[in-house]
Amino acid sequence: xxxxxxxxxxxxxxxxxxxxxxxxxxxxxxxxxxxxxxxxxxxxxxxxxxxxxxxxxxxxxxxxxxxxxxxxxxxxxxxxxxxxxxxxxxxxxxxxxxxxxxxxxxx
Numbered sequence: 181x182x183x184x185x186x187x188x189x190x191x192x193x194x195x196x197x198x199x200x201x202x203x204x205x206x207x208x209x210x211x212x213x214x215x216x217x218x219x220x221x222x223x224x225x226x227x228x229x230x231x232x233x234x235x236x237x238x239x240x241x242x243x244x245x246x247x248x249x250x251x252x253x254x255x256x257x258x259x260x261x262x263x264x265x266x267x268x269x270x271x272x273x274x275x276x277x278x279x280x281x282x283x284x285x286x287x
Contacts, residue, residue: 206281209274213267221285228259230285243283248275 210216218226228236237243250258252275254266270278 202277203281203284206277209278210281213270213278215278218262218264222287226262227264230282231287234283234285235287237283244276244279247279247282248272251275251278 210219220229222229222231224232233247237247240246250264251267252270253268254264256263267275
C-alpha cells in the first residue's frame with residue numbers, strides 16, 4: 181500500500197515538472213522564432229496578446245489544431261490587417277507545443 185502511494189505521489193510530482201519544462205521550452209521556442217516581435221503575454225503589440233488568443237479560443241475544442249495551423253501557415257485578417265508570417269520549418273511537435281503554450285496563457 182505504501183509503495184503504491186509513493187509511486188502515485190512520484191508520478192504527480194514529476195508530471196508537474198514535465199509540464200513546467202514544456203512551458204519553459206515553448207517560451208524559449210517562441211523567443212527563438214520571433215513571436216515576441218509581434219506578441220506579448222498580456223498586451224497587444226502588432227498582433228494580439230497571447231492571453232487574448234487564449235481567451236478567444238477558450239471554448240473551441242479544435243483551438244490547438246487551428247492555432248498550430250495559423251502558426252505554420254501564417255494568417256491574415258483574424259486580428260486586424262497585419263498578417264502573421266508563416267513558420268513552415270517548425271515540426272508538428274513544435275507547433276503543438278507552441279499552440280498549447282499560447283492557449284494556456286492566463287490574462
